[in-house]
Amino acid sequence: MTSEQKSPTKRRLELALRRLQHGKMRSNHDGRISIAAVAREAGVSNATIHNRYPEIAERIRALHARTARDVTRAIPDTSDILHKKLQEARKEIDQLKKDLVKSQSINLRLLRENEMLRARLQKAT
Known part of the structure; x- marks a missing residue:
């Protein structure tokens, strides 16, 4: 060869x-x-x-x-993209926490109103 x-x-x-x-x-x-x-x-x-x-x-x-x-x-520079997504997620979490506190407050108020109405109903019967 x-x-x-x-x-x-x-x-x-x-x-x-x-x-x-x-x-x-x-x-x-x-x-x-x-x-x-x-x-x-x-x-x-x-x-x-x-x-x-x-x-x-x-x-x-x-x-x-x-x-x-x-x-x-x-590969694009994903650190900026991920940083923005993280900021958005944190904002959403903060908003959800506020909504949760608000919902808990409303639920507590409604529970108290229910208790008062039950008490009135028992007195009426």
Whole structure:
């Protein structure tokens, strides 16, 4: 085999990596590019990539790191959104506490009125 020719395994690994990059996997996969995912897609073991094809392992690691950075950048700054939601929730809780106190006060007043009416009713009978 000349240096120009690729082993069938290396070719399978490169094709598997390309399929993962383009989201056209044959196997079940969560979309992340990793050595395990490429190995599974190519039908080889992780060790085969690590031991026999370190240059492919390095490409996979570089793609994995780049993909992770892209995902991190794509995530909006949720701290501001969460802070606003927390403030709204706290306001709602405060309002609900006020409503509860008001309802308890009304219930207490109605209980007293009921007691007075029962007492009048007993006196009348």
